[in-house]
Amino acid sequence: MKKLIIACSVMAVVGVGSFLIAADHIDAPAVGSLTTGSSAADITDYYAFESKENSENYVFVVNVQGLTAPAATAEASFDEEVMYEINIDNNADNVEDLVIQAIFRNGNLVVFGPTAPTQTGLSGKVETAGTRVSTAITAYGDTPVVGTSGGIKIFAGPREDPFFMDFFQFVSIVNGVGAALGDEVNTGVYDSNRDSDPDTEGVQPYPASFKGNEATDTFAGSNVLSVVIEVPKSSLGTSATFTSWAESKRKQ
Amino acid sequence: MKMFKNIYTILALGLLVTFASCNDDDKMDDAMGMEPEAVIGADFSVDIEEVVNLDASSTTGESVTYTWTVTSPSGAQVSLANATSDMISFTATQEGEYDVTLVAVNLAGTSTAQSTITVINPTYATADQMGRPAINTVFNFFGDADTKNGYNMTTPEDGNVPSAGFKGILDALQTYIGLDPATYTNVLGLDNATTASVLATDVLMSNKNFPSTYGPSNPSDIRLGENVLNGRGLGDDVVDVTLILAFGGDLQNLSATQQGLIGDGVAGNDAEFSATFPYLAPAN
Structure with a gap:
């Protein structure tokens, strides 16, 4: 708890604008930050859902390189040294039983799996035992190029960032929590007399909740690089339930 | 020839x-x-x-x-x-x-x-890891660089983060708005320690037998893993679901502050999703 209080104080001092991070956008310095930007290894969001085209299929989406402005999108590119891996656990032990891998070569997306990996955990290789599908990466502004093989559909290219959130209002509220834990009173409780901006005359209280009428989608208008893979549900193991997670992995 | x-x-x-x-x-x-x-x-x-x-x-x-x-x-x-x-x-x-x-x-x-x-066939090593939305961002909000990087380079098997840290953040957020974290249970009936331990293993649950959704459309009909926390769709309001779990309690007797904390006011994406593959909207 003490560590948290100290951390909150630090955060309160740093202030609002330094935390433009959301679903998972620039969530850690090794993959992306406000100064270096979001890299191809920075997973901004991961989605896994039943196909809208065919309820017998499941769709996986890995979005990377978030907060890409439209003017910078044509230049944004996947990295041949970075693999994306979707991990699927069928028996609730949090170890992947199947993987779907995506790599990039010469302007193409190549997808492997779902297949049982020869190696689990933090390092791995391209698993070539399963289905292999390849297609061209779709260029900015072009109609999506879709690769299909063995009931699997694949796509890679720039897309509008589907994540939506009023991130700045969220940060203002959480900074109020940090201030409450870090001030001399240290009550940890909301106080409308706690000043969020001592440089301005009068008390500017921290917001205690969201102002719905001022709601703004912080991610409106920005783009991501997207990899979308649709597979038959039957290829995801025999269990009705599974858990999944996405990883970016860098060539060593 | x-x-x-x-x-x-x-x-x-x-x-x-x-x-x-x-x-x-x-x-x-x-x-x-x-x-x-x-x-x-x-x-x-x-x-x-x-x-x-x-x-x-x-x-x-x-x-x-x-x-x-x-x-x-x-x-x-x-x-x-x-x-x-x-x-x-x-x-x-x-x-x-x-x-x-x-x-x-x-x-x-x-x-x-x-x-x-x-x-x-070269060796690749993990750089980033993600299951549920907003875990590293919200629950490692106060973390330093090593903590945030370390989270991404830990497998779910090893527990991505210590759940005590998650519980501390839930406690602090609730105390701030006058709730008692010791007695708080969320709409799923989970106390903070249980919620923290669930979230600390960062994987997305799916059940192939039910249409996927991150959150329920009807808060009075909640079936965990079926119509709550079952996959994540493009249009699912994951921020509101997370806020409801953190601040909403049982949703029956909400204070004015709670009312304003269980949704960020952004109800959907700014662009429309497609009904056909690859579903995401064209780039801006």
Whole structure:
């Protein structure tokens, strides 16, 4: 708890604008930050859902390189040294039983799996035992190029960032929590007399909740690089339930 | 044409090499030009799935015809679109050694060159990891660089983060708005310690037998893993679901502050999703 209080104080001092991070956008310095930007290894969001085209299929989406402005999108590119891996656990032990891998070569997306990996955990290789599908990466502004093989559909290219959130209002509220834990009173409780901006005359209280009428989608208008893979549900193991997670992995 | 092909095949097998050398006198050379010398360059290595380009254009001799044979690591012959050109390319889909043979033929003779292309399947190591939305961002909000990086490089099997830290954040957020974290249970009936331990293993749950959704459309009909926290769709309001779990309690007796904390006011994406693959909206 003490560590948290100290951390909150630090955060309160740093202030609002330094935390433009959301679903998972620039969530850690090794993959992306406000100064270096979001890299191809920075997973901004991961989605896994039943196909809208065919309820017998499941769709996986890995979005990377978030907060890409439209003017910078044509230049944004996947990295041949970075693999994306979707991990699927069928028996609730949090170890992947199947993987779907995506790599990039010469302007193409190549997808492997779902297949049982020869190696689990933090390092791995391209698993070539399963289905292999390849297609061209779709260029900015072009109609999506879709690769299909063995009931699997694949796509890679720039897309509008589907994540939506009023991130700045969220940060203002959480900074109020940090201030409450870090001030001399240290009550940890909301106080409308706690000043969020001592440089301005009068008390500017921290917001205690969201102002719905001022709601703004912080991610409106920005783009991501997207990899979308649709597979038959039957290829995801025999269990009705599974858990999944996405990883970016860098060539060593 | 077919006859020529047959002749090349025989030449490729090397059966006529002896014949050619038996007739190697000056008059024949004058009439037919120089025997070819096949040149395909040194052995090299590529990463798996790279396109291998081979160039025999430095081969000497007049009117040379080329026949390439590429055998993959599994022993199968690689199908080549341009096997009789002076340049070929193929995709190295298998790890191991590809054996390449070029037979160059003209009227004066035959020459064979061989090389080996080694295909490497490199090791990749985890850089970023994500299951549920907003875990590293919200629950490591106060973390330093090592904490945030460390989270991304830990497998779910090892527990991505210590759940005590998550519980501390839930406690602090609730205390701030006048709730008692010791007695708080969320709409799923989970106290903070349980919620924290669930979230600390960062995986997304899915149940193939029910339509996927991150949050319930009806808060009075909640079935965990069926209509709550079952996959994550593009339009699912994951921020509101997270806020409801953190601040909403049982949703029955909400204070004015709670009312304003269980939704960020952004109800959906700014662009419309497609009903067809790849579903995401075109880039701005």
